[in-house]
Amino acid sequence: MEERKLLHSFLAKSQDELPPRRMKDSYIEVLLPLGSEPELREKYLTVQNTVRFGRILEDLDSLGVLTCYMHNKIHSAKMSPLSIVTALVDKIDMCKKSLSPEQDIKFSGHVSWVGKTSMEVKMQMFQLHGDEFCPVLDATFVMVARDSENKGPAFVNPLILESPEEEELFRQGELNKGRRIAFSSTSLLKMAPSAEEGTTIHEMFLSTLDPKTISFRSRVLPPNAVWMENSKLKSLEICHPQERNIFNRIFGGFLMRKAYELGWATACSFGGSRPFVVAVDDIMFQKPVEVGSLLFLSSQVCFTQNNYIQVRVHSEVASLQEKEHTTTNVFHFTFMSEKEVPLVFPKTYGESMLYLDGQRHFNSMSGPATVRKDYLWNPRNTTFVEN
């Protein structure tokens, strides 16, 4: 950190001082040679002989940061004065149920939108199938630049757009920003549910009333349903220095992996069969996690439909000395189970809000377990190909 203090003088006083960058300046491809280097597999292997998604989350986090460093690279300096942190995992969509640990994986990523101090990064993952890399995952992250000591904001290089396709990607970035603001301003933590949502909850409530008693209090679980309070799992992690990032805080990818694995176990024990992740969205990194903290993770099923299970993982930290807990992240995962799963029923008003929030996240999923109609940006020929 002493060394990083000296980098302060390289920070720009305004964004105008910084040269604009093209999308292809930050474009990067990284190979994960699972097929050609079998010794790598152990780290990525699940007992069902698939790839650990938690490890992929870690790799995406590092790639997102690396892409932003490419965008802001100062060619004359040995080290970047910026501390780039993950602010938000906006969306991850899986196009394939599971990945083979025996075939090479390729990641690509580039900056697709910039603000003053924040950047949106689009990443894709492909797996070798025969002699072709096929798309398996799409991800959008938002990264924020901080000064050398990660104490205050820092400007990022502007983005120059070179084609109508790049303008379209940038426009999508703007729309994403607007959508995030709208989603957060209508959050159930701030506003009452809509009339339709209110009706859903009331109908669920009515279906749990005991017809034998004229009482609001005697509640009976409908067939093939589980009370939400019985769908929880909790865990505790000690944040050892091994998990720190280059800025001496806990690595965001580690937090995501731990939350994902608890969420997966929750979905597995709820659904009674092996679940596959289909979407991850809106993971906000509200506060950095200090090395040495205790990380409390609480996971619960908050919404289900057919084979789908929506899981919410809440993470809080406390230091060993202080008893007070602080929320650092809320994670949203959508899983698909091999067979149809029970309905989950809220009992309290708070649980009803969790249910509706889960339903909103579920409905925002773009396309369950199918390849999305999307654009693949190819900087080699700067054209877009539909996949």
Ligand SMILES: CCCCCCCCCCCCCC(=O)SCCNC(=O)CCNC(=O)[C@H](O)C(C)(C)COP(=O)(O)OP(=O)(O)OC[C@H]1O[C@@H](n2cnc3c(N)ncnc32)[C@H](O)[C@@H]1OP(=O)(O)O
């Ligand atoms: C060359 C080097 C090699 C590198 C090797 C690579 C591998 C490295 C691997 C290591 C990997 C290490 C990686 C890790 O492990 S990072 C570890 C995980 N992440 C964290 O710990 C971050 C924790 N959170 C925070 O510190 C704060 O909440 C941040 C800093 C994020 C925001 O704080 P604050 O709220 O006070 O900031 P502000 O109000 O001034 O806003 C600033 C800007 O941020 C935008 N914003 C904020 N929130 C959101 C949001 N939710 N969605 C979208 N945008 C958001 C906002 O619009 C504004 O943009 P702009 O209008 O200025 O554009």
